[in-house]
Amino acid sequence: TMVYSVRMRAAQGGPHEKGGRHISGAEKIVPFEQVAQTIQQMLHRAKSHALGEPDFININVERLELQYIKYITALPLQTAKTKDHEHALWCARQLLSASGVQPAAIERALELLARGPAPGGQNMRGAVIMDAASGRRLEPDPWRGVRVSRMDYTPRAAAELSRLLESMGLEHFRVREALALATKVIYAGTLAEICCSDDPHYTTGYVSSQRFGYVRIPHLKHASFKGGRVFFIRSQEINLEEYISRLQEEPVLIDQ
Ligand code: PML
Known part of the structure; x- marks a missing residue:
């Protein structure tokens, strides 16, 4: 099986790169079968953060080489x-x-x-x-x-x-x-x-x-x-x- 790193970051007022305010982030490493569900949970998390409603949500999915995982x-x-x-x-x-x-x-x-x-x-x-x-x-x-x-x-x-x-x-x-x-x-x-x-x-x-x-x-x-x-x-x-x-x-x- 292959595993994927799924990362989320959310910002307000602009994307992070353009000086937007960071409001939340999340990190998971999951098998491919769980990527979709993980993205859904992260979207929900970004939306319900105490610091406010995000304007930009960035979700990144990347396959990891198993042999490099510590x-x-x-x-x-x-x-x-x-x-x-x-x-x-x-x-x-x-x-x-x-x-x-x-x-x-x-x-x-x-x-x-x-x-x-x-x-x-x-x-x-x-x-x-x-x-x-x-x-x-x-x-x-x-x-x-x-x-x-x-x-x-x-x-x-x-x-x-x-x-x-x-x-x-x-x-x-x-x-x-x-x-x-x-x-x-x-x-x-x-x-x-x-x-x-x-x-x-x-x-x-x-x-x-x-x-x-x-x-x-x-x-x-x-x-x-x-x-x-x-x-x-x-x-x-x-x-x-x-x-x-x-x-x-x-x-x-x-x-x-
Ligand atoms: C955060 O998620 O914002 C940091 C929480 C740090 C403390 C977590 C704990 O209660 O052990």
């Missing part, structure tokens, strides 16, 4: 017991710092999540890449950011994860998708990531890292935060171009 293990998941926003910020700083991110970089990242990472304080379709020591931004295009792509679960892993999340009272699709993305991001050589949703109503964020796995942090997103993602790397130890192409191009399936 099989990886999901990061371990836990939820911090943070009670309010201040506590959540404290927890995020602790986790990032213990993962090797320097205070200047942590503060710079938190500012970007508050204000919106794109120039002029807008949401960004992709993520910020930041040097973990200096806080310098490294993504080639700060309007666009870097979009992590071509990742999903095997059917068995997806079923197992659903059971696990349900037993924790967390069947939310966001958790499933964020965990897949975060797993690929760490696998690709990222030291740590911080993420807050761009959905104004979703206030749980996470910090993930090689050291601590995926740690969900309730109340990380303040009502005024724009949201976004920052990937911290040790820029001296990594070839930036290869790193970005792993994040965007390399197909991975989480199989346990």
Whole structure:
């Protein structure tokens, strides 16, 4: 059987390339028989997003060479017991710092999540890449950011994860998708990531890292935060171009 990467992105006011506002995206890897159904689900998702009605929906279908797919293990998941926003910020700083991110970089990242990472304080379709020591931004295009792509679960892993999340009272699709993305991001050589949703109503964020796995942090997103993602790397130890192409191009399936 052959598998296909199906990717959706939706924007408002213009296509992404022409400065449209990014409102939602989705990533699946499925056998051909499920492509049509997947497209339908993605259309529905694009249409019902909290940030608004899309003017442009871009859906991309691409066959993947089976031998190039990497099989990886999901990061371990836990939820911090943070009670309010201040506590959540404290927890995020602790986790990032213990993962090797320097205070200047942590503060710079938190500012970007508050204000919106794109120039002029807008949401960004992709993520910020930041040097973990200096806080310098490294993504080639700060309007666009870097979009992590071509990742999903095997059917068995997806079923197992659903059971696990349900037993924790967390069947939310966001958790499933964020965990897949975060797993690929760490696998690709990222030291740590911080993420807050761009959905104004979703206030749980996470910090993930090689050291601590995926740690969900309730109340990380303040009502005024724009949201976004920052990937911290040790820029001296990594070839930036290869790193970005792993994040965007390399197909991975989480199989346990
Ligand atoms: C998003 O989908 O907008 C990001 C959600 C991040 C947190 C997901 C979780 O609750 O674990």
